[in-house]
Amino acid sequence: MTAQQPVSTLFPNILTSDTRSALLRQAANARENRSADSESGPTAFLSYSRKDHVVAWSLAIALDALGYRLVIDRISLHSGDNWRDKLKNAIDTCDVFVLVWGRHARRSPHMEWEVDCARSRLFNGRPMLFLPVPIDSLSRAPIPPGLDHLHFPEPPYAWH
Secondary structure, three states, X not given: OOOOOOHXXXXXXXOOHHHHHHHHHHHHHHHHHOOOOOOOOOEEEEEOOHHHHHHHHHHHHHHHHOOOEEEOHXXXXXXXXXXXXXXXXXXXXXXXXXXXXXXXXXXXHHHHHHHHHHHHHHHOOOOOEEEEEEOOOOOOOOOOOOOOOOOOOOOHHHOO
């Protein structure tokens, strides 16, 4: 991010101002809580359907520009890794769980597993910011079971 480039231009249009604010607050809080000699930023786990990869990569670019260390399957997994163990560990230790939620994610067994891991962490009292990013109207992709206590903002283009 350059000095001339406002943070608001880094985010895809799908993010509401509340979501942008939450990401900025979490990044600031995580940096404050890390030791002074730590050079690593907060960690964001990006959960998405492969069919929504364009949106996921847009979010990844924005999160990276904010100083987040990203856990995203296409980058974080290597040939021969036990993907379930590696992703479960990443979900258990991330600062932010970003859920790109839409009709494709709703039908994905891998997404269901990732959401179950994050939900389990939340219900077991291990805090993290759970950040839903709906990309379809909630009438097309209802909130996942057990997460109806979280606000899932309708994407701006679904407002009518």
